[in-house]
Amino acid sequence: MYQHKTTIRVRYGETDKMGYLYYGNYAQYFEVGRVEAMRSLGLVYAELEDRYHVMLPVASYETKYVRPARYDELLTVTTHIIEMPNKFMKFYTEIHNEKNELVNVGKVILAFVSTKGKRRGAPGFMKKIMKQHF
Amino acid sequence: MYQHKTTIRVRYGETDKMGYLYYGNYAQYFEVGRVEAMRSLGLVYAELEDRYHVMLPVASYETKYVRPARYDELLTVTTHIIEMPNKFMKFYTEIHNEKNELVNVGKVILAFVSTKGKRRGAPGFMKKIMKQHF
């Protein structure tokens, strides 16, 4: 398994009239968590698309809202890569607030697709890197 | 059961560099679907908050991305209220594109909370309205 932590501060424009981080904006936080987890492994997502012509659209996403996040809170996004990527890549994410209380948990499954839109598996160099952690 | 349809056109700012409707933006489409389904029943969500001091934060959310939605597509959001609201209110949503192909399915569970932040059940007048459909 591989685990990575990154922090994100809640922007004003991401709150809603309840004063909470809007429920739809967590998806971007999960995205940032995934991208930074991959970067910490030497996998730059932007290069995956631009150089290797592989995209990872989201296939499914589920999330539980445990307690609200509020404006200006510095959240810790902990991203877990829970198994070797193959046809899919699975991420399990937890978000905690500054008091270390659990705010949100989410599970996101990405598919591997060529930039022409065809389904494919994880690229070889990616598997090689990931193997060291599984 | 209660079912309602509304349409939403994909905005440029909602797409991402893949050219798809960004996976995080579906949450707003589900929100619009829920709000319009409730409005069609005579339940104005804005009044729920302002007049009855009841909020419905999202407790959980799960979604499957079946095929991408693209810029300028006119999507049909079909919102199903699948059971009588009690402690929670459950919505099941399907999104179809102009060719009537399934784009996305989602299930959202909302909690009832007073504007002071306390958990509570569905207000009586809401149950009365919903009862006619169950």
Next chain:
Amino acid sequence: MYQHKTTIRVRYGETDKMGYLYYGNYAQYFEVGRVEAMRSLGLVYAELEDRYHVMLPVASYETKYVRPARYDELLTVTTHIIEMPNKFMKFYTEIHNEKNELVNVGKVILAFVSTKGKRRGAPGFMKKIMKQHF
């Protein structure tokens, strides 16, 4: 001059903790106004990109916030095309609320760019259509 009206209802996710439509979200409303104004002239922006390989990135944008827009308000976006498009295309937009009070005014200038990123002028067929209104 050409003028077109379209309506947009403020989504929950577009509000901020002040309870107002977030100042950054007006840009999407202006975009919708522009796209629908062009569609009403027979100019489908999606086709401009896909078929004619012309993009219209924003060159500059200025806006005044006259009074707040709030959740669930049905806003009227009035888009004015104020002169024949040539190297640039200029839009002047006014947003009014349900009481017909002015909420916001904005001026957006778009550049014409080929999908390869080179500056160019307005395509001929576009000028032909626009000429009828100037």
Next chain:
Amino acid sequence: MYQHKTTIRVRYGETDKMGYLYYGNYAQYFEVGRVEAMRSLGLVYAELEDRYHVMLPVASYETKYVRPARYDELLTVTTHIIEMPNKFMKFYTEIHNEKNELVNVGKVILAFVSTKGKRRGAPGFMKKIMKQHF
């Protein structure tokens, strides 16, 4: 004058189908720049609202898009407070990319409003802090 720099990495969900940072998303970057500039002076915007009941809605906003910002670029947001806040607070912002090329300039004017919605001036403690820089 007071000047502050902060960095923001472009998220995938903030790009559009052109592959650029969507023109409407710069407003959030300006917001982050303003908030971090104020924090560096000891002025926490969240406390302004929660403790001092002062809000700063945007009165006007103008921006020029010099060159596109792209996915995953680490942008530097340089925020200038150009004069003593009084009835309004004015920010001038420049955004540069990793090659130190100018991406965008913007000028945002905020109004001081009580949380009850009444216009007011800058609070005294804020003026005291700002005075040291003017």
